[in-house]
Amino acid sequence: MEPLTSNKSNSYLTFKLGEEQYAAHVDKVLNILEMSPLTHVPKAPEYMKGVMNLRGAVLPVIDARIKFGMEATEYTSNTCIVVLDVDMDGDSVHVGAIVDSVQAVIEIKTEQILPLPTLGSRYKAEYIIGMAKLDNKFIIILNMDAVFSADEITTLKIEAETTAMAEETAEAEAPTEAN
Amino acid sequence: MDDFRTKFIEEASELIEKMEDALLDLEKSPDDENLIQLVFRVMHTLKGNSSMFGFEQIEKFTHNLETIYDLVRNQQLALSEEIINTTLACVDHLKNMLDESNYEDSDFMTTHNGLMAKILYIANPSEHPMGTDGASPSPTAPQSTPAQPEELATYYILFEPHETIFNNGTNPLYLLDELSELGQIKAFAHLNRMPAFEQLDTDLCYTYWEIFLSTDKDLDAINEVFIFVESDCKLDIQKISDVNILNNNKFIGELEELVRTKSDIGLASAQQLAMRSTSQVKHAKAEVVKKERINTREKNVSSIRVSSEKLDSLMNLVSELVITQARLSLFDNQHDVHGLTPIVESVQKLSRQLRDLAFGIVLIPIENLITRFQRLVRDLSVELKKEVDFIADGTDTELDKTIIDNLADPLMHILRNSLDHGIEEAEVRIAHGKPVKGTIKFKAYYSGASVIIQISDDGAGMNPEAIREKAIQKGIIAPERKLSKKEILDLIFLPGFSTASKVTDISGRGVGMDVVRKKIAAIRGEVDVDSELGRGTTITIKLPLTLSIIDGLLVSINKTSYVIPLAAIKKIYAVDKKLKYGSFNNLKTLDDEQIPFFSLRKEFNLTPSDEQMEQIVVVNFEDSNVGLVVDHVEGEYQAVLKPLGRHYKSHDIFSGATILGNGTVALVMDTNKIIKMFAHLTH
Numbered sequence: 001m002e003p004l005t006s007n008k009s010n011s012y013l014t015f016k017l018g019e020e021q022y023a024a025h026v027d028k029v030l031n032i033l034e035m036s037p038l039t040h041v042p043k044a045p046e047y048m049k050g051v052m053n054l055r056g057a058v059l060p061v062i063d064a065r066i067k068f069g070m071e072a073t074e075y076t077s078n079t080c081i082v083v084l085d086v087d088m089d090g091d092s093v094h095v096g097a098i099v100d101s102v103q104a105v106i107e108i109k110t111e112q113i114l115p116l117p118t119l120g121s122r123y124k125a126e127y128i129i130g131m132a133k134l135d136n137k138f139i140i141i142l143n144m145d146a147v148f149s150a151d152e153i154t155t156l157k158i159e160a161e162t163t164a165m166a167e168e169t170a171e172a173e174a175p176t177e178a179n
Numbered sequence: 180m181d182d183f184r185t186k187f188i189e190e191a192s193e194l195i196e197k198m199e200d201a202l203l204d205l206e207k208s209p210d211d212e213n214l215i216q217l218v219f220r221v222m223h224t225l226k227g228n229s230s231m232f233g234f235e236q237i238e239k240f241t242h243n244l245e246t247i248y249d250l251v252r253n254q255q256l257a258l259s260e261e262i263i264n265t266t267l268a269c270v271d272h273l274k275n276m277l278d279e280s281n282y283e284d285s286d287f288m289t290t291h292n293g294l295m296a297k298i299l300y301i302a303n304p305s306e307h308p309m310g311t312d313g314a315s316p317s318p319t320a321p322q323s324t325p326a327q328p329e330e331l332a333t334y335y336i337l338f339e340p341h342e343t344i345f346n347n348g349t350n351p352l353y354l355l356d357e358l359s360e361l362g363q364i365k366a367f368a369h370l371n372r373m374p375a376f377e378q379l380d381t382d383l384c385y386t387y388w389e390i391f392l393s394t395d396k397d398l399d400a401i402n403e404v405f406i407f408v409e410s411d412c413k414l415d416i417q418k419i420s421d422v423n424i425l426n427n428n429k430f431i432g433e434l435e436e437l438v439r440t441k442s443d444i445g446l447a448s449a450q451q452l453a454m455r456s457t458s459q460v461k462h463a464k465a466e467v468v469k470k471e472r473i474n475t476r477e478k479n480v481s482s483i484r485v486s487s488e489k490l491d492s493l494m495n496l497v498s499e500l501v502i503t504q505a506r507l508s509l510f511d512n513q514h515d516v517h518g519l520t521p522i523v524e525s526v527q528k529l530s531r532q533l534r535d536l537a538f539g540i541v542l543i544p545i546e547n548l549i550t551r552f553q554r555l556v557r558d559l560s561v562e563l564k565k566e567v568d569f570i571a572d573g574t575d576t577e578l579d580k581t582i583i584d585n586l587a588d589p590l591m592h593i594l595r596n597s598l599d600h601g602i603e604e605a606e607v608r609i610a611h612g613k614p615v616k617g618t619i620k621f622k623a624y625y626s627g628a629s630v631i632i633q634i635s636d637d638g639a640g641m642n643p644e645a646i647r648e649k650a651i652q653k654g655i656i657a658p659e660r661k662l663s664k665k666e667i668l669d670l671i672f673l674p675g676f677s678t679a680s681k682v683t684d685i686s687g688r689g690v691g692m693d694v695v696r697k698k699i700a701a702i703r704g705e706v707d708v709d710s711e712l713g714r715g716t717t718i719t720i721k722l723p724l725t726l727s728i729i730d731g732l733l734v735s736i737n738k739t740s741y742v743i744p745l746a747a748i749k750k751i752y753a754v755d756k757k758l759k760y761g762s763f764n765n766l767k768t769l770d771d772e773q774i775p776f777f778s779l780r781k782e783f784n785l786t787p788s789d790e791q792m793e794q795i796v797v798v799n800f801e802d803s804n805v806g807l808v809v810d811h812v813e814g815e816y817q818a819v820l821k822p823l824g825r826h827y828k829s830h831d832i833f834s835g836a837t838i839l840g841n842g843t844v845a846l847v848m849d850t851n852k853i854i855k856m857f858a859h860l861t862h
Contacts, residue, residue: 037843039740039843039844039845039846040739041823041830041833042782042783042785043832044827048826048827051823051824051827051836051844051846053838053843056499056502056838057821058821058822058824058835058844060823060824060827062826091825093825093826094824095824149825
C-alpha cells in the first residue's frame with residue numbers, strides 16, 4: 001500500500017468513523033498501517049493515543065473518533081492507522097490517525113464537491129472542504145491540515161461541534177437531495 | 180571562483196575575530212610579546228589571503244596596519260592605547276570591507292580614508308627610531324623578535340665616592356642618571372656612614388651606592404660614565420650575569436632583604452644570587468619558547484573545517500548505529516549463539532566511544548561568544564561613561580553548536596541590560612560606598628546533564644516594589660494579589676514588561692526579557708532571575724548539554740518502558756510496598772534522609788500493581804532529592820532522543836522518545852518538569 005500519490009489528482013481515500021464516511025485527499029496520505037501497539041503518553045489529552053515507531057521515527061497517533069467528539073470504541077481487525085502528512089505552520093508533520101476502517105480510493109471531481117450549506121454561524125468551515133454525494137451516500141471531505149494541526153484543546157472543542165454539525169447537515173441534506 | 184571568494188570571506192571573518200580577541204587581551208597585557216606576535220601573524224595571513232583572492236583594498240589596508248605591528252614587535256614603537264583603539268576600529272572596518280558592495284557607500288569610504296590616514300600617521304613618525312638605543316633591526320628584516328633582550332647582561336657596580344667629591348663640582352646623582360641611560364638600573368644607596376646631625380658637614384659626601392645595571396653595552400661604556408671621577412672614588416664594576424636578571428622579582432627581593440639586614444650587599448653575595456637567578460631566567464625563557472612551539476603545533480591541528488551538513492549526517496549515522504546496536508544486544512540476550520556475546524559487547528563499547536567522540540565534535544567552547552561580549556562591554560562602557568570590569572569564568576565549558584548560536588542574542592541582551600540599568604553612574608556608586616568600577620561576571624559551569632550560565636552585576640539591583648507597582652499599572656497582575664519576591668522578579672519575563680523607566684539607545688528598544696526567555700526556551704533552556712536591591716542582579720540560564728543522545732536508566736511502569744536520564748539519578752532503592760505506604764506524608768526515610776516521593780503509577784493514573792517490591796529512583800531536583808517510584812529497573816540504556824513531534828509540544832514532561840531494541844518506543848522523562856508538575860498538583 002506504499003505510495004498513494006498522484007499528480008494533484010481527484011483521488012480521495014475514504015474511511016469510516018461510526019456510520020459516517022469521510023475522505024482525505026491522497027496527497028495527504030503517506031501510508032496505511034494495521035492497528036499496532038502504541039506507547040501511551042501519560043497525562044496527554046485523551047485523543048492523543050500515544051506514539052509508535054514508524055521506520056525509526058516517532059509517530060504521534062491520534063484517535064480520530066475521540067478527536068471528532070465521538071464515543072471511543074474497541075479496536076477491531078478493521079481498525080487502521082492512516083499516516084498523514086499535514087502542514088503545521090508551513091512545516092510538514094507526520095501524524096497517524098486511527099479510523100474505524102479504510103474504504104477505498106475514489107475519484108471525486110471538483111464539480112462534484114458541494115459547498116457546505118451555511119446553516120448557521122456555529123459551523124467551522126475551515127475544517128471541511130466540502131461534501132460529495134456518491135451512490136446516494138454523503139462523504140465529508142476533510143481539510144486534513146486544519147483538522148490535525150490545530151491547537152489540541154481548542155480543536156477538540158471545535159471539532160466536537162463541527163462533527164455534530166456535519167452529521168446534522170448530512171441528515172438534513174439527504175432528503176432534499178433525494179427528492 | 181565565487182566559491183573561493185566565499186571561502187576567503189569565511190576564513191577572513193574568522194581571522195578578524197581572532198585578531199579582535201588577541202587585541203582585547205593585548206589591551207590588558209600590552210607587554211605580552213606572544214600576543215603582539217599573534218596579532219602580527221594574523222594580519223599577515225589576512226594580507227596574504229586577500230592579495231591571493233584579489234581583495235586589493237583589504238590587502239593595502241592590512242599592509243599598513245601590519246607595518247605598525249611590525250614596528251611594535253621590533254620594539255621601535257611602544258604599544259599605546261591609541262594604537263589599540265585605532266586597530267579595534269580597523270577590525271570593525273575590516274568586517275565591513277569583506278562586503279565589497281560597501282565600497283560605493285560614501286560614509287564607508289570616509290571611514291576608510293580616515294582610518295587609513297590614521298594608520299599611516301601612527302606608522303610614519305616611528306620610522307625614525309624613538310632613540311632608545313641605536314642598533315635596531317630594520318623593519319624590512321622581520322627576524323625573530325626579542326633580539327635585543329638576548330644580548331643584555333647584568334653588572335654589579337660599587338660606587339663609593341670620596342668624601343671630597345663635591346669639591347670639583349661633581350654630583351654623583353648625575354652619574355646615576357647617566358648610568359640609567361645605558362639600560363635598566365637598580366641602585367641601593369647606603370647612608371650608614373652618615374654622621375650625627377651635629378657633625379654633618381654639608382660639603383662632604385657620605386653616601387655610597389651599590390648599583391645593578393642590565394645593559395647591552397660593554398664594560399668600557401660603563402667605565403666611560405665614571406671617567407671624570409675615577410680619581411675621586413672607589414669603583415668596582417663586575418659582570419655578574421649574561422642575561423637581564425633585574426626583572427626577576429626573586430632576585431630583587433633577595434637583594435632588598437640583604438640591604439635591610441646587612442646594609443651592604445657585597446660583590447660575593449651579589450654574584451651568588453645572580454648565578455641562581457640567571458639559571459631561572461634562562462629556564463623561564465626556554466619554557467616560553469617551548470610553550471610557543473607547543474601552541475603553534477596545537478593550533479595547526481585544532482583548526483580543520485568541516486561543513487555542518489557532514490557533521491549532521493555523521494550524527495544521524497551514529498544515532499542509527501546506537502539503535503542497531505541495541506537491537507543486536509537484545510538479539511544476543513534472546514538467542515544463545517556461541518561466541519556472539521563478546522562480539523556484541525565490543526560493538527557496544529565501540530559504538531559508545533564513537534558516540535561520545537561524534538558528539539564531542541559538535542560541542543564548542545562558550546569562549547567563542549566571549550570575545551563578542553568583551554567587545555560589547557568595552558564599547559558600551561565607553562559610550563555610557565561607566566567603568567566596568569567584565570570577568571568571564573568557565574569559558575572552556577562546551578555546548579552544542581546550535582545552542583551556542585542561539586544563545587548569542589539573548590546573552591547580549593542580558594549584558595546590555597546589566598550595563599545600562601544595572602551598573603550605576605560613578606557618582607552614585609561612590610555615594611553608596613561601592614567601588615567606582617562596576618563588575619559584570621560571566622560564569623559557565625556544568626551541573627549534571629545541564630550547563631549553567633550566570634551573568635551577575637554588582638549594580639543597583641531591582642526593586643520588587645517598583646516591579647510590582649509597574650505590573651499592577653500595566654494590568655499584568657491584580658493589585659490585591661500577594662506574590663513572593665521570586666514571583667515578582669519573575670514578572671519581568673512577561674511580555675510587555677520593561678523595567679527601564681526611560682528608553683535609552685542601548686536597551687529598551689521594545690525587546691524585553693520575554694523575548695530572552697522565549698529564545699532560551701526554544702533551545703530547551705530555562706532562565707531565572709535573582710536580585711538584591713542595591714547589591715546587584717544575577718540572571719541564571721540552564722541549558723541542556725546536548726540535544727540528541729543521553730545516557731539513561733531504562734525502567735518500566737505497567738509494562739511500559741521509560742528512560743530516566745542517568746545524570747539526574749542519585750541512587751536506586753528496592754522497597755517493600757507495604758512499608759512504603761505506611762510512611763507519612765509521602766516521605767520515605769532512606770539512608771537516614773527524609774525523601775519525598777511520587778508513585779509514577781499513581782501520577783500517571785494507572786492502576787496499582789500487585790507486585791510486592793517496587794523501586795524508588797532517587798533523582799536530583801533543585802538541590803534536593805526526590806524519589807520516583809517505578810515497577811522495575813531494567814538497566815542502563817543509551818537513548819537516542821527523538822522528538823515527540825509538534826503534537827506533544829505543550830506536553831513537556833517528556834523530553835522526547837527513544838526507540839528500543841525491540842522496536843517499541845520508550846518515553847524519556849524530564850524529571851525536573853515531572854516533579855514540578857506533581858508537586859504542583861499535590862499542593
